[in-house]
Amino acid sequence: MTPTANTEMVEICSIGEIPASGKLCRDINGHKILIVRGESGIHVVSALCTHESFELTDGSVVDDTIECPLHGAVFNLVTGEVEFGPAEVPLKIFENRVEGESIFVSILYGGA
Numbered sequence: 022m023t024p025t026a027n028t029e030m031v032e033i034c035s036i037g038e039i040p041a042s043g044k045l046c047r048d049i050n051g052h053k054i055l056i057v058r059g060e061s062g063i064h065v066v067s068a069l070c071t072h073e074s075f076e077l078t079d080g081s082v083v084d085d086t087i088e089c090p091l092h093g094a095v096f097n098l099v100t101g102e103v104e105f106g107p108a109e110v111p112l113k114i115f116e117n118r119v120e121g122e123s124i125f126v127s128i129l130y131g132g133a
């Protein structure tokens with residue numbers, strides 16, 4: 022029998038905590054996530070590149086994309102899709118919501 026999965030929106034930081042670089046890394050429930058200020062707003066994505074798990078915290082953000090500093094893969098911050106290799110697997114995207122100064126993210130509990 023498959024366990025039931027639940028999601029919950031949890032507050033992860035305030036907008037004011039995001040440094041001038043536009044990126045903030047947090048550990049939530051065992052997920053290393055990156056909060057990024059992109060062109061179209063706040064994005065919350067996995068902090069680890071899908072190519073060789075290099076941390077994206079120091080990656081360059083251009084418009085709504087982030088480039089991995091190790092081998093140059095580029096990911097779309099809205100869809101997670103790979104826009105430029107060598108990565109082939111999309112970046113995990115976390116649903117988020119901004120309320121006033123607070124940023125909330127949808128975290129999965131339970132499930133497989």
Ligand code: FES
Nearest residue numbers: 070072073089092
């Ligand atoms: S680890 Fe990110 S592109 Fe290779």
